[in-house]
Amino acid sequence: MASIYELAQEKVRNALRIIEKEEYFKYIAEPEQATEFTIPVRLDNGEVEVFKAYRVKHSTARGPAKGGIRYHPLVNMDEVKTLAFLMTWKNAVVNIPYGGGKGGITLDPKKYSEREIEIITRAYARRLARIIGPDIDIPAPDVYTNPQIMAWILDEYSFIKQWEPAVITGKPLELGGIAGREESTARGAFFVLRELLKDQNIAKPRIAIQGFGNAGMNLARILAESGYNIVAVSDSRGGIYNEKGLDIEKVIDIKKEKKTVQEAEGEKISNKELLELDVDILIPAALDNQITKSNADKVKASVILEVANNPVTPEADKILEERNILVVPDILANAGGVTGSYFEWIQNREGSIWSYERFVNELERVMTTAYRDVRAVRNKYNTTMRNSAFILAVTRVLGAMRQRGWI
Numbered sequence: 001m002a003s004i005y006e007l008a009q010e011k012v013r014n015a016l017r018i019i020e021k022e023e024y025f026k027y028i029a030e031p032e033q034a035t036e037f038t039i040p041v042r043l044d045n046g047e048v049e050v051f052k053a054y055r056v057k058h059s060t061a062r063g064p065a066k067g068g069i070r071y072h073p074l075v076n077m078d079e080v081k082t083l084a085f086l087m088t089w090k091n092a093v094v095n096i097p098y099g100g101g102k103g104g105i106t107l108d109p110k111k112y113s114e115r116e117i118e119i120i121t122r123a124y125a126r127r128l129a130r131i132i133g134p135d136i137d138i139p140a141p142d143v144y145t146n147p148q149i150m151a152w153i154l155d156e157y158s159f160i161k162q163w164e165p166a167v168i169t170g171k172p173l174e175l176g177g178i179a180g181r182e183e184s185t186a187r188g189a190f191f192v193l194r195e196l197l198k199d200q201n202i203a204k205p206r207i208a209i210q211g212f213g214n215a216g217m218n219l220a221r222i223l224a225e226s227g228y229n230i231v232a233v234s235d236s237r238g239g240i241y242n243e244k245g246l247d248i249e250k251v252i253d254i255k256k257e258k259k260t261v262q263e264a265e266g267e268k269i270s271n272k273e274l275l276e277l278d279v280d281i282l283i284p285a286a287l288d289n290q291i292t293k294s295n296a297d298k299v300k301a302s303v304i305l306e307v308a309n310n311p312v313t314p315e316a317d318k319i320l321e322e323r324n325i326l327v328v329p330d331i332l333a334n335a336g337g338v339t340g341s342y343f344e345w346i347q348n349r350e351g352s353i354w355s356y357e358r359f360v361n362e363l364e365r366v367m368t369t370a371y372r373d374v375r376a377v378r379n380k381y382n383t384t385m386r387n388s389a390f391i392l393a394v395t396r397v398l399g400a401m402r403q404r405g406w407i
């Protein structure tokens, strides 16, 4: 069976095939650097546990590597390589001056105390200090990491090197974070969806969102604030559905209080059922591999907005294409997060403080431009949005490599 990295590589190959540049694949096929650490940490009970941790730089052709850090029990080298690879193309689609990177630790954060997470993070940060930097590789949050974790990494880095808030993004506001970053994955996805709905002429869509973490919850809130009808949401424990629409403000309160959306008012459904609901827009905003060959033929939505990274498998992609379901690819749909990180990095380097209004205006400009750039490629090659986004990205990355004399 192909690894998930090989499956991701296929997306670039498809794009290169369409523009008849397959011979260039070898130049971008593998990461520039892939580092694996083992980190022994003494836990609260006195025992030492050895954690596996990773940081991968896939490409630095367009600038320093950039991408988040994930804490999850399923993190492994194949996944981190895949996510770093996707970051290269994501940063190129939105045309921000970065390459692609990603990191992670194999651990279930729900099983450790706050103090243990802090010492694991600090131990990881000490190892990262030699391979990250504002012009080298810039981490950020990803699944189950947050501004506090970014703050600990910055703190370690600042004692090993120097005070340099631009070394990491997604920080708390007190440490150089930027107003708007927390919700920017969601806000960016919202701008893309808004453009798309205009093009597709879909008025009053019914929306289902899988995942209620940073991206899913903020997107539900932003959509509800803008008058959209969200009929289902879910988190790792399951979901709720109301065909007339959910009261998202209440759902968010319940999630904060009881840690799951399932306690909110509505019909209880499973994550699997959510994906098969009769809605117009389906938004996977949790983990990868949610829509596969076993459920792609059951999807009833006409648009899938990939807010999670890699939620649709290539086999499912083919089925969805045959069924005329429009998939807005992750490297466009969720690029608002890293674009917000870019603004934070600029802010830190300027030594300035951006207003929230400036942040949102700039995000809107970057995201709508990216959407229109992808649409132009799509019109030219008459292919899927995913292929179009990859064609755009790969053309930009290869262009930079050529001008640098690498190829």
Ligand code: GLU
Residues within 6 Å of the ligand: 066, 067, 068, 069, 090, 138, 139, 140, 141, 142, 143, 169, 309, 334, 335, 337, 338, 339, 341
């Ligand atoms: N983890 C986010 C992503 O997958 C954000 C990365 C960043 O801000 O560098 O796009």
